[in-house]
Amino acid sequence: MLSPQSTEVIRATLPVVGAAIGDITTLFYRRMFDAHPELERDLFNRGNQKQGEQQKALAGAIAAFATLQLEPDSAKVDLILSRIAHKHASLGITPDQYAIVHEHLFAAIVEILGDAVTPEVAAAWDEVYWLMAETLITMERGLYQLAGVETGDVWRTVRVSERVLQSADTVSLTLSSVDGSALPTFAPGQYLSVGVILP
Numbered sequence: 001m002l003s004p005q006s007t008e009v010i011r012a013t014l015p016v017v018g019a020a021i022g023d024i025t026t027l028f029y030r031r032m033f034d035a036h037p038e039l040e041r042d043l044f045n046r047g048n049q050k051q052g053e054q055q056k057a058l059a060g061a062i063a064a065f066a067t068l069q070l071e072p073d074s075a076k077v078d079l080i081l082s083r084i085a086h087k088h089a090s091l092g093i094t095p096d097q098y099a100i101v102h103e104h105l106f107a108a109i110v111e112i113l114g115d116a117v118t119p120e121v122a123a124a125w126d127e128v129y130w131l132m133a134e135t136l137i138t139m140e141r142g143l144y145q146l147a148g149v150e151t152g153d154v155w156r157t158v159r160v161s162e163r164v165l166q167s168a169d170t171v172s173l174t175l176s177s178v179d180g181s182a183l184p185t186f187a188p189g190q191y192l193s194v195g196v197i198l199p
Ligand code: HEM
Pocket: 039, 043, 044, 045, 046, 048, 049, 054, 057, 058, 059, 061, 062, 083, 084, 087, 088, 091, 093, 097, 098, 099, 100, 101, 129, 132, 133, 136
């Protein structure tokens, strides 16, 4: 839970941060991808980056989480975090990457909001970020353990053994292992990230 002091600062600054979320998000990704081109090349969906809407998911989720901290509703919080953790686990996100996102997200917040980010405001949003990040890191560790893989070690090469066009924009792919060994089981509706080599 957020400290009472941070709760009041978040309540007072949420409208300003919320209104600037679009600008903060754009600057955050630009900064992060300049410093870590491998994340843009190999991790984030480039189509989503071009299209822009998905970009808002990360910073938007932090603002949504901050809002929920003002009126704690743990069932809702768990639902939001669990979905994000499942998405992250499907991508092999690792704990050290949270410090990278933190660095560039907070630099973007300071650049966009300027003097409004007093040390007190920065500390309160820092608390929100790490509260969320630490919960996600713990959930993701649990998912890796459940799948029996090392943290972040989720990628494997598979063969597409069948491809069926279901409709104009839906394709079913049947995947098999390359060496004949059994593939892991899956839960209905689980995220399955697909990595392909792009130019
Ligand atoms: C507290 C920190 C974070 C929050 C609140 C957050 C939030 C989110 C949300 C809401 C989504 C969309 C989930 C969905 O589609 O259902 C997402 C996706 C994603 N996140 Fe995070 N995230 C955080 C940290 C990170 C970190 C540290 C990384 C790694 C650098 C990361 C990489 C990704 C990627 C690659 C996607 C898929 C987006 C795409 O490819 O278009 N996130 N995240």
